[in-house]
Amino acid sequence: MHSEFELIARYFTPAPPGPEAGVALGVGDDCTLLAPTPGRRLAVSVDTSVAGVHFPDEAPAEAIGHRALAVSLSDLAAMGARARWCLMALTLAEADDAWLEGFSRGFRALCEASGTALVGGDVTRGATAIGVTVMGEVDPRVALTRGGARAGDLIAVTGTLGGGAGGLALWQRGERDPAHPLLVRYLRPLPRLAAGEALLGLATAAIDVSDGLLADLGHVLEASGVGAELDRDALPLAEGLVAALGEEPARQAALGGGDDYELLLTLPAERLDEARGRLAALDLPLTAIGRITEAPGVVGVEAGALGGWQHFQGLPDRGGQP
Amino acid sequence: MHSEFELIARYFTPAPPGPEAGVALGVGDDCTLLAPTPGRRLAVSVDTSVAGVHFPDEAPAEAIGHRALAVSLSDLAAMGARARWCLMALTLAEADDAWLEGFSRGFRALCEASGTALVGGDVTRGATAIGVTVMGEVDPRVALTRGGARAGDLIAVTGTLGGGAGGLALWQRGERDPAHPLLVRYLRPLPRLAAGEALLGLATAAIDVSDGLLADLGHVLEASGVGAELDRDALPLAEGLVAALGEEPARQAALGGGDDYELLLTLPAERLDEARGRLAALDLPLTAIGRITEAPGVVGVEAGALGGWQHFQGLPDRGGQP
Numbered sequence: 001m002h003s004e005f006e007l008i009a010r011y012f013t014p015a016p017p018g019p020e021a022g023v024a025l026g027v028g029d030d031c032t033l034l035a036p037t038p039g040r041r042l043a044v045s046v047d048t049s050v051a052g053v054h055f056p057d058e059a060p061a062e063a064i065g066h067r068a069l070a071v072s073l074s075d076l077a078a079m080g081a082r083a084r085w086c087l088m089a090l091t092l093a094e095a096d097d098a099w100l101e102g103f104s105r106g107f108r109a110l111c112e113a114s115g116t117a118l119v120g121g122d123v124t125r126g127a128t129a130i131g132v133t134v135m136g137e138v139d140p141r142v143a144l145t146r147g148g149a150r151a152g153d154l155i156a157v158t159g160t161l162g163g164g165a166g167g168l169a170l171w172q173r174g175e176r177d178p179a180h181p182l183l184v185r186y187l188r189p190l191p192r193l194a195a196g197e198a199l200l201g202l203a204t205a206a207i208d209v210s211d212g213l214l215a216d217l218g219h220v221l222e223a224s225g226v227g228a229e230l231d232r233d234a235l236p237l238a239e240g241l242v243a244a245l246g247e248e249p250a251r252q253a254a255l256g257g258g259d260d261y262e263l264l265l266t267l268p269a270e271r272l273d274e275a276r277g278r279l280a281a282l283d284l285p286l287t288a289i290g291r292i293t294e295a296p297g298v299v300g301v302e303a304g305a306l307g308g309w310q311h312f313q314g315l316p317d318r319g320g321q322p
Numbered sequence: 323m324h325s326e327f328e329l330i331a332r333y334f335t336p337a338p339p340g341p342e343a344g345v346a347l348g349v350g351d352d353c354t355l356l357a358p359t360p361g362r363r364l365a366v367s368v369d370t371s372v373a374g375v376h377f378p379d380e381a382p383a384e385a386i387g388h389r390a391l392a393v394s395l396s397d398l399a400a401m402g403a404r405a406r407w408c409l410m411a412l413t414l415a416e417a418d419d420a421w422l423e424g425f426s427r428g429f430r431a432l433c434e435a436s437g438t439a440l441v442g443g444d445v446t447r448g449a450t451a452i453g454v455t456v457m458g459e460v461d462p463r464v465a466l467t468r469g470g471a472r473a474g475d476l477i478a479v480t481g482t483l484g485g486g487a488g489g490l491a492l493w494q495r496g497e498r499d500p501a502h503p504l505l506v507r508y509l510r511p512l513p514r515l516a517a518g519e520a521l522l523g524l525a526t527a528a529i530d531v532s533d534g535l536l537a538d539l540g541h542v543l544e545a546s547g548v549g550a551e552l553d554r555d556a557l558p559l560a561e562g563l564v565a566a567l568g569e570e571p572a573r574q575a576a577l578g579g580g581d582d583y584e585l586l587l588t589l590p591a592e593r594l595d596e597a598r599g600r601l602a603a604l605d606l607p608l609t610a611i612g613r614i615t616e617a618p619g620v621v622g623v624e625a626g627a628l629g630g631w632q633h634f635q636g637l638p639d640r641g642g643q644p
Binding site: 038143 | 458
């Protein structure tokens with residue numbers, strides 16, 4: 001009855017049971033049994049990537065596999081959680097061997113690189129979409145949330161901004177060189193898991209930059225009941241972004257474009273050097289881009305600066321979280 | 323940017339944080355933080371329900387919401403796990419208020435009835451599909467698996483069989499009375515969570531009947547390295563099934579039809595009365611339908627008996643698990 005999709009399922013080697021992976025009973029029964037670490041909280045999140053909405057249909061299969069997992073892991077990174085397990089719900093319009101081989105290669109490689117065990121899944125037929133549930137673990141006393149920013153804290157961001165939006169813009173103009181730094185940023189974003197863990201105890205609040213810097217900063221400000229003053233000129237722009245888009249669109253991409261999957265955080269000014277030191281060990285820059293204020297709202301970005309910015313043009317609306 | 327889908331997200335009231343629900347940090351941050359029970363294993367599973375594949379597009383929205391959660395919870399039931407949490411990835415072709423209201427009502431009602439807290443989700447635009455990840459907890463020493471059946475054990479099934487397939491057949495013939503017992507079985511299956519827990523320590527193996535009795539029995543036989551002798555005349559047929567399909571097709575539906583979400587289990591003959599007693603307290607019959615044999619294969623069902631049976635006709639292939 002299920003032969004075709006059971007075949008597909010074989011592309012996804014699930015984690016073998018073992019105490020190291022925290023898998024007490026592996027895939028192949030009705031459920032997988034996991035062994036959470038005593039004293040830790042379980043951090044969970046789910047994200048769906050829909051072909052033609054969240055990524056171009058014709059994107060490389062390996063990048064689609066990588067990216068579907070990366071966007072979910074990015075939520076764990078933003079809490080400072082350590083990635084442990086994931087489940088994948090793959091819906092496919094058709095079974096194409098080459099596509100599946102590439103997709104599973106990209107997905108599995110990021111599983112290995114991030115220490116995430118694939119512990120369950122479901123393969124169904126329908127319009128192509130990938131739902132990935134991730135589970136991580138974190139010490140509840142230091143977990144990074146959106147609600148801890150305090151007036152006077154610095155606002156900082158890991159890595160560079162605008163690369164996701166810039167890469168998408170290039171893709172839409174026909175750029176297909178997989179090694180182009182902006183395409184790498186858009187198609188193969190790296191969830192900042194190690195950075196999130198390194199910032200535990202230093203950052204007062206954190207979020208990942210998925211919807212765009214201003215939108216995600218807005219979530220932090222709202223949850224923390226504060227405002228912000230931004231230094232537009234301090235934004236760390238992605239490599240090649242100004243050359244590709246021009247100076248002003250590049251800055252707009254950094255402020256309003258999404259899909260960067262960097263960490264946006266707040267921290268006391270006197271902890272900046274320590275945070276930079278910890279991230280330097282990961283070869284990741286940390287740039288201060290503003291300061292938290294008591295007064296609500298955001299100062300330093302002219303209104304309407306983002307009017308011209310657009311996400312992936314398949315559909316303007318891409319989703320929301322209950 | 324996300325206004326439309328943030329609106330949609332409001333239909334799904336997530337669980338408030340609280341020690342009873344095991345929710346340390348509720349929805350609204352990058353992740354939800356859960357507090358697993360010390361000493362228990364975490365049982366996890368994911369299932370995707372695709373419109374036009376796993377349920378008819380025009381099925382009542384409330385039934386679609388109920389059913390999407392039920393099929394996932396059924397996997398927890400088959401392990402004897404207690405349902406704790408779920409995450410929902412909802413992909414929608416369009417935002418229709420009436421549909422969403424009904425869908426969320428069906429989903430939430432089963433959350434409440436089963437003690438499952440909705441702790442995360444994602445709402446995206448695309449072809450309508452619902453991915454539900456469920457998490458439950460179970461004592462690893464007694465968890466029900468597929469691999470414990472021993473020669474001489476009885477084979478038994480909870481409730482009745484063939485109702486899922488019979489209800490689908492009626493739906494396809496145009497029956498729309500939501501109170502018709504077969505339509506109730508197909509559209510609003512009840513995951514046997516309480517039964518699964520009640521059978522802990524009694525059943526030697528268990529699985530839920532989702533693909534059809536013979537297919538699911540096959541999984542148990544394979545995992546346990548045994549065979550089976552079935553008593554075709556003992557199959558407990560769903561109410562109204564013979565009247566709707568005729569005697570022989572009814573029996574075929576019970577053997578080969580899917581979507582019943584009853585529990586198929588094996589147990590020592592001398593424990594049958596005790597198991598029946600425990601399930602009687604849940605108002606659920608338990609019927610012995612055969613015996614486990616040392617010789618592999620299944621005896622008692624003529625070959626080809628299932629040749630005429632078909633699942634939901636949108637697509638013959640419905641999925642598989644990695």
